Amino acid sequence: MLILPMAPIDPRTVILLAAVMSGLMALVLYSLKRNFPASIKGLSEWAGALLVLLLGALLVAGRGRLPDFLSTSISSFMLWSGLYLAYVGTQRFLGVPSRSLPWIVLITVALLAQIWFTSVAPSYHMRLIVTTVMMAGLSGAHAWLIFRRGSITSSRALAIGVLLFLFAAQIMRLVTSFSESFPADAEFFDPTAMQLVYITSFAFGALLFSISMVLMATDQLRIELQHLANHDSLTNALTRRHMDDACRAELERCRRHGRSMALLMMDLDNFKAVNDTYGHQAGDRVLIDFVTRIKALLREPDQLGRFGGEEFMALLPETSLEEAIHVAERIRELFAEASDKPHCTVSIGITTNQKDTDTVDTLLARADAALYRAKANGRNRVESA
Known part of the structure; x- marks a missing residue:
């Protein structure tokens, strides 16, 4: 019996599939925004975050075909911006005041560093360090925000778990980049098992987190409907x-x-x-x-x-x-x-x-x-x- 070798998984395909799933989940969240009570905040930001990640993923997938400024620097900027916009959405959802200036400054500095290590002093390793530090920081801060605000429901536990997984994956990616086995001429689409694992982990982590957003929103809707069923609409006394x-x-x-x-x-x-x-x-x-x-x-x-x-x-x-x-x-x-x-x-x-x-x-x-x-x-x- 002739056994055909399996074709290697193409990282671009993984990224494009993740982009499509992000777009679909953005539509789901936008639909929830239109149909859920206005008191449930953050849905617009969550939907917008997924759309930004979608555009960033498309730029990443075009690496080698698009100018490096777009496929490397701007794609990284959109990745961080999408993660930050999701963080802002969660702040609004939980009723936490947003302090945007520190994050805007940090993302701007990171963008300038990416441009420098792309166009002025090209270095994939330095770009990797900037990207992983930013992603780990945004994922960790987001997990901590959800953990410290309110009770931990199953949907919030899922969100925290996914964010901690993304945080750990980026820290591991950062650590391994300093190992002796890390190639000096490494590039983003190198066909290595480790690189594919990192790309896939973020792609599916983003999908799982978008699912947790939907679950958190539906949990909040159930709580609000239960409140409306048990409380007088005028005085807020119990029925x-x-x-x-x-x-x-x-x-x-x-x-x-x-x-x-x-x-x-x-x-x-x-x-x-x-x-x-x-x-x-x-x-x-x-x-x-x-x-x-x-x-x-x-x-x-x-x-x-x-x-x-x-x-x-x-x-x-x-x-x-x-x-x-x-x-x-x-x-x-x-x-x-x-x-x-x-x-x-x-x-x-x-x-x-x-x-x-x-x-x-x-x-x-x-x-x-x-x-x-x-x-x-x-x-x-x-x-x-």
Whole structure:
């Protein structure tokens, strides 16, 4: 049987394939930008970064056919610029202020060095040193940025892993360039296994990182949709559905461990008069201010939800009736003593879990009955049941 030798892998082909994949992923990110909420930042920069890398890769693939200034100096500049633009996109995505000047200066200096070692004092080794140091610095800084900002999700872990892989590959490439086996007349497209490994590692590393960008964006979209589903769009208080689920879970925990929980029903007194006198926009501001001030009084485990209209509920885990009354009085006094206009006082009804047979509905019924008594007895009061 005749066995034909395998053709060697052409580095230009690898680079061109990487360019095509970068272009496709740029289209994906641009599509996400058009369809995702405007609150998800950085997608434009990520898409732009991949387009810059695409153009840089095309220039690299033309090395030997295009002028050295384009295929060597400008291609390196576009490579660094693409990596930096991706870094800026991640800064915007994570809400980190961008300090562009140091990076712009560094990239400009590196470009001048590349031009020098291309046209004035040609040296592939010196160009390699400049390129690997820049790529390692950008990859390492990018990985550190993602690591130190927010929780590490699977998509962020992938991004960090890819960036650290690129960082390690460039450091290894830099170290091996000083070995005795490194040819003095080496060139970028030398058909060596090590050179092909470095080119391929960056090509597929860029592809994997673009995939991690898409995954991070979709993770953020899921978080935002979940937030919208669980929070009132006006006041940012939790929705009644979420509060019902939270009360049900807390009741079950109290049954298992013999603990106490409290439920507060709160209603803004004479809120209709605010709308009638000052307008609905002023009424909306009163509701928003009400939620903001109460959140500042509650503990981290406590949950505040909007029950409907100007009626709110607060779930206080690990809270006795006496403690709940103290919290309710602090809330009532805060709004009773407010001097800003317009504002409303607040009536509050309180209940706690009393029997193992208590359900969310029975808790709500008792708290609502206590709230009704507070309103009937003159408003701006706290009653318990």
